[in-house]
Amino acid sequence: MTHHVHPVKMYVSVFLALIAMTATTVIVAEIDLGALNVVMALSIAIVKALLVVLFFMHVKDSSRLIQLFVVAGFFWMAIMFGLTFNDYLTRSWTMLGHWWTSN
Amino acid sequence: MATETHVIAHGPELRHHFEQPEQQYESATLGMWVFLATEIMFFGGLFAAYTIYRTAYPDAFASSSQYMDVIIGGFNTAVLICSSLTMALGVRSAQLGQRKPLILFLIATMLLGCVFLGIKGYEYHHKWVEHLVPGFNWNYPIPQYSHHAQILFFLYFVMTGMHAVHMIIGEGILLTLVVMAYRGRFTERYFTPVEITGLYWHFVDIVWIFLFPMLYLIGKHKLL
Numbered sequence: 475m476t477h478h479v480h481p482v483k484m485y486v487s488v489f490l491a492l493i494a495m496t497a498t499t500v501i502v503a504e505i506d507l508g509a510l511n512v513v514m515a516l517s518i519a520i521v522k523a524l525l526v527v528l529f530f531m532h533v534k535d536s537s538r539l540i541q542l543f544v545v546a547g548f549f550w551m552a553i554m555f556g557l558t559f560n561d562y563l564t565r566s567w568t569m570l571g572h573w574w575t576s577n
Numbered sequence: 578m579a580t581e582t583h584v585i586a587h588g589p590e591l592r593h594h595f596e597q598p599e600q601q602y603e604s605a606t607l608g609m610w611v612f613l614a615t616e617i618m619f620f621g622g623l624f625a626a627y628t629i630y631r632t633a634y635p636d637a638f639a640s641s642s643q644y645m646d647v648i649i650g651g652f653n654t655a656v657l658i659c660s661s662l663t664m665a666l667g668v669r670s671a672q673l674g675q676r677k678p679l680i681l682f683l684i685a686t687m688l689l690g691c692v693f694l695g696i697k698g699y700e701y702h703h704k705w706v707e708h709l710v711p712g713f714n715w716n717y718p719i720p721q722y723s724h725h726a727q728i729l730f731f732l733y734f735v736m737t738g739m740h741a742v743h744m745i746i747g748e749g750i751l752l753t754l755v756v757m758a759y760r761g762r763f764t765e766r767y768f769t770p771v772e773i774t775g776l777y778w779h780f781v782d783i784v785w786i787f788l789f790p791m792l793y794l795i796g797k798h799k800l801l
Contacts, residue, residue, distance in 0.1 A: 479669060479672045479673055480669065482666065482669070485662060485665045485666055485669065486662070488662075488665075489658060489659075489661075489662040492658045492661075493655060493658060496651060496654050496655060496658065496789075497651075499789075499790055499794060500647060500651045500794070503647070503790070503794035503795070503797050504797070506798045507798070508798065511794075511795055511797070511798050512795045515790035515791075515794050515795050516787075516790065518790070519786050519787050519789075519790050522783075522786045523783045523786050523787070526661065526779050526782060526783050526786070527779075527783070529665075530661055530664075530665045530775070530779045530782075531775070531776050531779045531780075532772075536606070537603060539603075539607060540603075540606055540607055540610055543607060543610045543611060543614065544610055546614065547610070547613060547614030547617045547618075548617060550614065550617075550618060551617050551618060551621040554618065554621055554622070554625060555621065555624075555625055558625045558629070559625070559628070559629075562629045562632075562633075563629070563632060
């Protein structure tokens with residue numbers, strides 16, 4: 475079976491990038507950016523996850539079929555988040571007020 | 578029997594229902610990703626619940642965030658990233674058919690996993706001492722947030738607890754791989770179990786990559 479074996483350097487580079495981003499996210503969290511803190515924390519987490527998926531999990535070199543399944547997994551999660559949040563997080567927009575303070 | 582025989586040069590690891598090792602490898606990898614898709618939905622549900630309650634009770638959330646130790650959480654994140662590196666290098670050794678480095682990298686991954694779980698255990702112990710375990714040992718210093726903070730700590734324990742359960746299962750699988758590698762079961766032509774265990778281990782790492790900012794970082798400043 476033939477597999478493209480990546481050099482150790484690639485894995486170490488990804489590792490160093492992940493450590494650097496962990497340090498960055500901890501430092502950024504100390505600064506008060508208001509709502510941007512959440513955006514920054516999640517953006518860095520998404521980039522880190524992407525690095526792990528593409529390089530450590532070899533999805534970059536995987537077949538199209540496997541790539542499709544990977545994307546489908548996250549796509550279905552996005553559907554779950556989208557439908558759940560457009561209910562819970564928008565209830566306060568109606569005249570009924572917050573669902574969590576009604577009792 | 579004078580039937581036509583179908584001969585392909587391959588090792589004993591090729592199961593009879595697959596035509597070539599590549600197909601077997603591809604099937605196993607695809608199957609693992611299908612399982613991981615269910616895991617994404619499982620943890621996704623927990624993240625959704627957490628987001629909803631956090632938005633519902635921002636004040637209680639802000640008050641509970643001060644009990645999360647960023648130094649410990651950050652250190653554990655680094656430990657887990659190190660374990661992902663050793664796992665990835667283990668898979669690489671397996672691809673090259675290097676038995677000894679494979680065993681060493683797998684053991685290193687297990688040890689780093691144990692360090693993570695040990696630190697997590699220390700954190701849980703600390704929560705217990707501070708009476709921050711919902712249902713069992715709960716005494717919140719700010720009475721008006723007590724009820725809502727309990728929901729958030731409950732989610733903290735469920736999310737990190739389920740993550741830890743996955744780590745413990747991963748340790749068991751890694752131990753199995755070490756034994757298999759020791760017995761010489763893997764070659765450069767057959768290392769599928771190492772590769773898909775790697776997928777599992779990296780996925781558990783990704784869950785923590787999101788748990789760390791959500792539980793430890795974003796509560797430091799008020800959202801709204």
